[in-house]
Amino acid sequence: MIATVVWGTGNVGRAAIRAVEAHPGLKLAGVVVNNPDKVGKDAGILAGLHHELGVTATGDADAVLAASPRAVVYAASGEVRPLEAIADIAKAVKAGAVVVSPSVYALYDHRNAPKEFTDPIHEAIAQGGGSLFVSGVDPGWGNDILPVLMTGLASTIDVVRCQEIFDYSTYEQPDSVRYLVGMGQPMDYQPPMLAPMVPSMVWGGQIRLIAKALNAEIQEIKETVDRRPLEKTVTTRTMGEFEAGTQGAIRFEVQGIVEGEPRIVIEHVTRIHPGCAPDWPQPPSGAGAHRVIIEGRPRIEITVEATDEGENRSAGGNATAVGRLVNAIGWLAEAGPGFYDALDVPLRPVTGKLGRK
Incomplete structure (x- = not known):
């Protein structure tokens, strides 16, 4: 032992x-x-x-x-x-x-x-x-070892895309939700997590790991960020109200550029309510999921949903990340x-x- x-x-x-x-x-x-x-x-x-x-x-x-x-x-x-x-x-x-x-x-x-x-x-x-x-707890396996393993099932690979799609109303960390990522803040508020180069600092290492596994050369790492306001005030179980007109959803990508194109992408789509930005990617059910998509031939997509501490999918993501580390x-x-x-x-x-x- x-x-x-x-x-x-x-x-x-x-x-x-x-x-x-x-x-x-x-x-x-x-x-x-x-x-x-x-x-x-x-x-x-x-x-x-x-x-x-x-x-x-x-x-x-x-x-x-x-x-x-x-x-x-x-x-x-x-x-x-x-x-x-x-x-x-x-x-x-x-x-x-x-x-x-x-x-x-x-x-x-x-x-x-x-x-x-x-x-x-x-x-x-x-x-x-x-x-x-x-x-990582994002979770790490969803942005490194899982996509790398999935590429072994493909004949050709155009893009490797890793997604985290979550409803943050289930994530019981009000300081992180409101101030680190800016949910419920005015649209001119700069969330620290979305400041230029911060997403690359957090997820750029995983982009480079996937590239290393595929023997691909990353020319540069780029970021894209999109934010949407709430159309109406919503109330969450643990964090109270989030007012209409404030930030209700964010979508950002960290892109590994290979031969001039974004070929390795880590994307986060995060909402404080499922009704905000309904045209963005959605989880199959409940509060959230992690997804890996291999664009190529064949096209391969796998979605992972995990729950822990009841039906908490945020806790489920943490638990699988912990499982990777402890095991x-x-x-x-x-x-x-x-x-x-x-x-x-x-x-x-x-x-x-x-x-x-």
Whole structure:
């Protein structure tokens, strides 16, 4: 059994605790929290399992790492604190742990990441013998390994398109929904997530990974952004009202240009209400889905819908992203020290899971 720590208990951390507990080859060895109100609480309760796991949360990360856990799922936020997250991750790698994380966008494609992000990790690997694999919650598998696998079914490939299509009224993160992506804000508000070059910073690494797998040369990465206002005021279950005339939907693309054309595209279509921008791509049912389309011969399309924490598809996306990371721990432990990406780490079945609750 691989002793595994979960660091962070937000949307991703909750799913990580559940995934580690369910994994036949892992043992939950600790939980690190930042919120002092969570210190001393049982991991099972924090994860929404409604029963205790016998592991209590602590705010002392150094003490947890001093016990030399074999693996760490780093689930603390890195969106607005990437350098702090890098420092935390490097500390865990230096302690000799296999570290998996979705928290630092730039490290999806670490070979092209800024040196201030990668140097601390390389130093930690050299000093402590740990390893790191970063994959996204968007989810990473939907923008890297899944489309790459699907290209193996095609005779010719014109465009590889990855879509995330979601109703954000189900995403219980009001700060992110209202301010990071701008839902409910005036149409002249500049959402930080849509600022020029930010989408490329977040998803450009996955564009480059797909290109690497296909032996294609990316000439440049371009962005397109479209925004639509709400035609009428809507009320959400958890985040209150979003007024008519404010931003109700966004659609953006990060495009990898190959031979002058957008050939590898990551597209997000996000609404606060399904009635806004009805002409844009829609999920087959419910709140959302992830879709990969291979334009070529034959044309191939696959749509993935996942639910968790009831019927929450936002939580389902997080849970599948966590599954990709947690299920990679065993392979990483066997592979040895290193800095890995999505093309390095295989997507493989986990024996002993069938029928486990």
